[in-house]
Structure formats: C-alpha cells, structure tokens
Amino acid sequence: MTRKTSSLKFEKPVMNIICLFLILTFNSCLYELNEFYDNPVNKDPTPPTISVVQLDLAVDTVYAYGYHTAAFNFKTSNQEIQGAKLLIDNVVVDSVASSNGVFQFSGYSTNNGIHKLTLQVFTKSGTGSIADKLGGESFVNSRNWVLVVDKDQSKNVSNTAKNGFLNISWKKYKSSDFVSYLVYRGNWEGELICTTQNLNFTDSTYVNEGAFYTVYVKKKDGYTLEWGSLYLARNYSMIHLDIDNNNQYYLWWNKIPYYNAVKSLTFKLGTKTQQSTNVNDTVFKTNLHFNDYCDFTLTIEPQKKNRNYQWKLSDFNYTFSESAGIHVNITSYWYNPLTQISKDIVACFYNDTIRKFQLSTLKFISKQELKYKGNRLYGVTLSPNGKFILGGIDYPNRVAINLETNQSYLSTNILSYAVNVSQSFYISDVGTGVVKGYPSFENAYESVFDYITHQGYTYHYSKSIADSILISPDGQYYISDGYGYYKNNGTISSIFYVKGRYEFFPFDSNKLMVLNDAVLTVYQCYPFKKLWEFNQPDIMFNIDYYNNEILCGSTNKLRIRSLKDGSIINDIPMTITPTSWEEYFLYNHVILYANQYAYRVK
Amino acid sequence: MKKKVLLFIAVFHIITFKAQTIKYGFESGIGTYQMSDLREYLRVSIQDNVLQPKIVANFPAYLYFQPSILFHHKSHSWGFNVGLMSTGARASIRDYSGEYRYDNKAVGFAPAFFEELLLYKKDKISLYIHADVGLLYSNVQLKEYFNVNTQVFTDKSMKIMSFGLFAKPEVKAVYPINDNIDVEANIGYHFDIYSGPLVQETDPITYFRYALFQNGKKTQWNGIRIGLGCSYHFK
Numbered sequence: 026m027t028r029k030t031s032s033l034k035f036e037k038p039v040m041n042i043i044c045l046f047l048i049l050t051f052n053s054c055l056y057e058l059n060e061f062y063d064n065p066v067n068k069d070p071t072p073p074t075i076s077v078v079q080l081d082l083a084v085d086t087v088y089a090y091g092y093h094t095a096a097f098n099f100k101t102s103n104q105e106i107q108g109a110k111l112l113i114d115n116v117v118v119d120s121v122a123s124s125n126g127v128f129q130f131s132g133y134s135t136n137n138g139i140h141k142l143t144l145q146v147f148t149k150s151g152t153g154s155i156a157d158k159l160g161g162e163s164f165v166n167s168r169n170w171v172l173v174v175d176k177d178q179s180k181n182v183s184n185t186a187k188n189g190f191l192n193i194s195w196k197k198y199k200s201s202d203f204v205s206y207l208v209y210r211g212n213w214e215g216e217l218i219c220t221t222q223n224l225n226f227t228d229s230t231y232v233n234e235g236a237f238y239t240v241y242v243k244k245k246d247g248y249t250l251e252w253g254s255l256y257l258a259r260n261y262s263m264i265h266l267d268i269d270n271n272n273q274y275y276l277w278w279n280k281i282p283y284y285n286a287v288k289s290l291t292f293k294l295g296t297k298t299q300q301s302t303n304v305n306d307t308v309f310k311t312n313l314h315f316n317d318y319c320d321f322t323l324t325i326e327p328q329k330k331n332r333n334y335q336w337k338l339s340d341f342n343y344t345f346s347e348s349a350g351i352h353v354n355i356t357s358y359w360y361n362p363l364t365q366i367s368k369d370i371v372a373c374f375y376n377d378t379i380r381k382f383q384l385s386t387l388k389f390i391s392k393q394e395l396k397y398k399g400n401r402l403y404g405v406t407l408s409p410n411g412k413f414i415l416g417g418i419d420y421p422n423r424v425a426i427n428l429e430t431n432q433s434y435l436s437t438n439i440l441s442y443a444v445n446v447s448q449s450f451y452i453s454d455v456g457t458g459v460v461k462g463y464p465s466f467e468n469a470y471e472s473v474f475d476y477i478t479h480q481g482y483t484y485h486y487s488k489s490i491a492d493s494i495l496i497s498p499d500g501q502y503y504i505s506d507g508y509g510y511y512k513n514n515g516t517i518s519s520i521f522y523v524k525g526r527y528e529f530f531p532f533d534s535n536k537l538m539v540l541n542d543a544v545l546t547v548y549q550c551y552p553f554k555k556l557w558e559f560n561q562p563d564i565m566f567n568i569d570y571y572n573n574e575i576l577c578g579s580t581n582k583l584r585i586r587s588l589k590d591g592s593i594i595n596d597i598p599m600t601i602t603p604t605s606w607e608e609y610f611l612y613n614h615v616i617l618y619a620n621q622y623a624y625r626v627k
Numbered sequence: 628m629k630k631k632v633l634l635f636i637a638v639f640h641i642i643t644f645k646a647q648t649i650k651y652g653f654e655s656g657i658g659t660y661q662m663s664d665l666r667e668y669l670r671v672s673i674q675d676n677v678l679q680p681k682i683v684a685n686f687p688a689y690l691y692f693q694p695s696i697l698f699h700h701k702s703h704s705w706g707f708n709v710g711l712m713s714t715g716a717r718a719s720i721r722d723y724s725g726e727y728r729y730d731n732k733a734v735g736f737a738p739a740f741f742e743e744l745l746l747y748k749k750d751k752i753s754l755y756i757h758a759d760v761g762l763l764y765s766n767v768q769l770k771e772y773f774n775v776n777t778q779v780f781t782d783k784s785m786k787i788m789s790f791g792l793f794a795k796p797e798v799k800a801v802y803p804i805n806d807n808i809d810v811e812a813n814i815g816y817h818f819d820i821y822s823g824p825l826v827q828e829t830d831p832i833t834y835f836r837y838a839l840f841q842n843g844k845k846t847q848w849n850g851i852r853i854g855l856g857c858s859y860h861f862k
Binding site for chain 2: 159
C-alpha cells in the first residue's frame, strides 16, 4: 500500500511530461508537403518565322477615313501565335488573341494627317515555362505602315454641268477595302440611284430642282462609309424682270445648265400659258406696264421623271411674283416721306437711320444711324436741302441736328398743339421752324422758332389753328393757310395770300409754286408777283424742281409735264389710272412707286 | 435481447475493472490512406489547368500516433486511445518564371474504445486480437498558390471538415521488457464505418444536421496500419 502511494506521487509529473512530449510530437510529426515538380524549360529557343496567309492592309500606305477593318491570318514556323496588336503612333487600338481575325480601328479618333501604323504579331517564346504558357513571354514580329487619316469628307463630292447634264464627281477612296461607290439621292427616304466603281455619275433626271446627293463607299467588310454629300439648292430667285429700250417689260433667266435633261418649258403669266421645247429660251416678253403685278411661273419638265417629280411637282416650278418695276425698297412704308435734298439724291429717316438714295444709280449712297444721346427720334423731318433734321424725343421737347456739323440743339417746353412727339414740323435749312401753340384756345398763335438760338417770334394770332403752314428753305417766308409772311431783320410782315396747294422752290426760297384747281402759277414772294402760269388739268403728284418736271396722273398713264409751260414731256402707259399723289413721285427722271419700285423715264 | 447484451457487457466490464492492471501506452506506425474522393478531386481540379502541374504527392502512407490507456485483467483488456493520422497531396509546377501549387492536407483525429483478447502466449510473448471502434474527426486544408515573375496572382486557402465512425481490427504481439514496460507490435486495418461529407468548418450539431441530408466528397482513411508501441503499467 505504501509503495503504491509513493509510486503514484512519482507518476504524476512523469505523466505530465509524457503528455507534453506527446503533444509536441504529434504536432511536429504531421504530414508536410515538401515535394515540387520542376518544369523542364528550354532557355534558348529559336525565334519563329511568321508568314502572312491573309492581311487586308495596303502594301505601304493605309488610308483611314472612318471605321476601318482589316482581316488577317498568319502562320508560324514554330512557336504558336498568341495574337496580334495594332498600334497607331505606338498606342494600341485593337488586339486579337488569335492567329487570325479582324482588326478594327477608327480614323475618327485620330487626328487628320500622317501617322505610324504598327502591326505586332506575338508568338509564344517556346521556353515552355509557366510565363510562356500564360503568354507572359513572347517573340514579337512588327511591321510598320504609313497611315493617312482623312476624316474630312465635306469636300469629297462636287458637281459640274457636263454636256447639259448634272455630273457629280468625288474623290477617290484609297483604302484597300474598297468595293464600290453607292450614290443616293434624297436626304430622307433616299433612293439608291447608282452603284459604280467610277469617280463620277451623271444624273440625267436632274433639271435644277434642288437635290441632296450622298455618296457612300461599300467596303469589303460589308459596311458602308458615308463618303460625302452634296446639296444642290434650288435657285428660287432665278427669274428676273427687266425693261427694254422700248419700255417693254420682259422676264429673263439664265439658261439651265442641265438643259439636255429638260423636255420642255412652260410659261404662265396670269392666266395665259405658253409652252416651249426650246431649252435655249431664256426670255419671256410681256405686255406689263409699270406697277402691274407680275405673276409668272416657269415650269421645267424633265426628260426623265424621277421619283421627286412624281410627288413634288412644285420643285419644278419657278415663280416671279412682284410688281413690274425696278425693286428698290427705299423704305418698307410707302407713306414714309422722301425729301429730294439735291438733284440726284433723295433722303428719308427710317428705322433710326438717315438713308440717302442716289437716283441715277438707284442705290443707297449712305445709311447713317441717328439718335440723340441714345434716344430715338420721332416725327422726324428733313429740311428741304437736307441740312437740318428735326425730331421729337419726348413731348414737348424737340431736337434739331445740323447734319453738316452733327451739332445738336435741344429745345425744351415748346408750346405746341402737337399732342404727341410723332407730330412732324417743318424745319428750314437755317434751323428755324414754325411752332403752333395755344396758351388758351381763345388766343392761339403761331411763332417762328429758332432751334439754334431758342428764340421765338410770334407773328400770327388767330382763334383757329392753321391747317396748313409752310416755311421756306431759307427761313425767310412762312405761309399759314395761304397767308404769306416775310421775316426781315426781326420784323414780320404779311406780304401775300395764295389759294390752293403751294410749295417753295427748294433751291430758291423766293419762288413759290401754287396749284389752284387746274392752274399752276409760279410766284416771286418778295416783292410778290406772278412769274408764269399755265393750265395743268391732270392730277399733279409732285414736282422735280431741279429738272422742271411735273409728275401727273391721267387715264391709264403717268404723265410728265414741263414746269416751265405745262407741256407734255412724256407719257408712261399704265394698266390702271393712277390717282394717289402720295404714292407716285418723280425725282431726277425716276418715278418711284410707294418707295418700293422705280421706273426710269427715258 | 438488446437489453440482455448491454447488461452482460456492463457486468463484464465492472468485474474486470475491479481486477484491473492499468497500462499507459503509446503506439506509432505507418498507415496507408485510401482518400479516393480527394484524389479524384485533385485530379479533376488540375486536369484543365493550362500550366499542366504534376501531382507530386497523392495521399501517401504516413505515420500515425496513438496514445492509449488500457485496463487489463487476465487475458482480456479494454481501454481508450486517441489516434492522430495525417497525409496530403500536392499538384505542383515551378520554374524560373513562377510557381503553381495546389495543396491538400488531411489530418484525422480518432478517439476510440478498444478491446483486446489474448489469443496465444508462449514464453514472454503474448498475441492479442485487438479491435478499435471510435469517432473520426477529419480536417482538410486546401491551399492554392500561384505566382508569375514575382507577382502573386493566387494565394488562398480553405478548411473543410467531416465527422465519421470507424473500426480498426488488428493483431498485436506484446513482449514485456520488465515488470512495468512492454513493447508491442501490431498490424491492422482501418475501416470507415461511416464517413460524413466534407464541408467548411462548423460546429458538430450544425454539421450533422447538414450531413443528414447531403452527400459529397468524403475523407476515406481506410488502410493498413502497421505500428510499434510501448506501454507502462502499474501493478
């Protein structure tokens, strides 16, 4: 018993040590994987030889216009081909992990010009190493091309008239993947009208009606590239109206360049229609008179009617719809008054601009914007010889501007019965005018007002306001409802009375024209006396004092009479009988109708 | 009948326990391991590998260790032991440009109850028939590693486990060196009675719930066990 006890005491630490030993033994004696397979490799393989079975790239220069494809197929003498890369300027643009396939690259993402195109073919290294098996080792075969990128196809297509037909031509597509050119007509629902390998196409159906052509390149990969387009606009204003030496109006147009495609021409003026098969016809004579409305249609019928002709006949019509006369368009408003400031020049104020129009050339010679310190002018009048302009800026303030010196003279608080700033007032060539006012209606008066010195001279009192007042170009004479006044050294005196329509001569203030019924009389103002007189039974429109010519309206004609004796100088036939004296004016042998149309008196 | 058998076993062991000699033993030896599922799994795993690695170790025979405690009475003994087995497999390829390896390392931990009966005795040498029945916990570590040109692309590992039951009959010869120490030699065969599917590591309850309905790759520790051991006993 004693022995057992001592034995157990001895055993406990021994067992602990044994257990610890066993644990350590177990852990250290677990199976460990120490085996490896060392891959046998060839450290010095021979480079392979790459042969080309197929390569859709040009020999030395590649042209890229848009998206480009190039099929390839390579063979290797030894190591397997891993793939190929295509680089533009050393930047990879496409890669294929095969010995054959199709490269795609785009000219759109490259600048126009010359670049370097590189093709790299990768093969395995042949070492058999892990890296080789994974493509991490390779032999590289490279080849370079000159790459020409041309993305700008806007000028690729052009047109000419050739042998009387429309000929469309285009630049050559130089890339090796070319198959053919496709020509479409129409910018929507376009119609394929030609497939060709030539560089031009003749559209024998086109007769100038306007068209949109698009040329595509069909490529070997089946895709098409828009090679260029061409828009031929209709010339809507191809018809012109002119007048010959016999004062006969005629319509004319340039010969249609595609005349051989034309079958016939049809002319329609008003309700009358006439047809011609002579494509050389470029003139249509009319029996129109000045200011007649010309409603003319030229219809061009093509020899071959294309699809366009079937559903848009109006494209083959050309119209001219305007009044007979030379279209001058001095102002848009016929009631905007013109002032003949010299023999050959009329002027007007329109759209904040003083416009001067030369009658001998029928052209504007100047357009000058005119505002007063940024303010628009209203109710503007020009002095008879164009030296001053007078306009309102706000009621009752008016500004006079000397057009020769550009000096402005603002007059404030001018009494006037003008209820708004648009009321016009005469101004003379010396900067004076007539101001009407009524402090009380019982004591209305008219004053001569000097816009330069801002001084006024009351010369006429009346309980009624004058209907018609006028001031002479030199500012010396005034007429109020027929009563003539003369201002001399600050003294104003009444010197005459006339009845009817009256005007001062623009270049001679001492001469006064008076038309009373059918009698035209020219007076000297001071001392007042009759100079000459004649009978003028027509409706008087205006007088060109510089040429001594009177424009009148008569039955179916405009008539020009002499201011000297009333004799008939010229009759201009009209379809209508002109009656409105506000619409017809004669200036320096030019008749203007409504500021829009002109007629040269020959 | 079942109750009678259980009652007999209990009475038998109580009687023998009373008259026991306690022995602490340690046994180690070589075991072969079938591992057919894991071998197939490794083969399939690398068969399409472009690197074409070779299987350089495929669950070879390896040492096992087994401490035990034994209660001895006359010609009959019983006790408990704990077996520890390990083996593994590797697919590998390496050269100057890189290395690929796929490791599969299996460890089995097998606590068991055993019984021994004396068959034959001559001089000092005794020959026993011995049988183990026990639980088997397997832990398998899968590890894949790949680098090319010093750049490591793959370095990942995963642990999976399974539970099972096993039996191991063997024949054992015992030679006493002195009164306290015996040396032993044995040869036997490990049978997997039940082997559960391998799953990622989890607790036993969750595992058995899963294993009840699932099938899959298994560890097969079946194989011959040849071992030497020694034991120390108190009298």
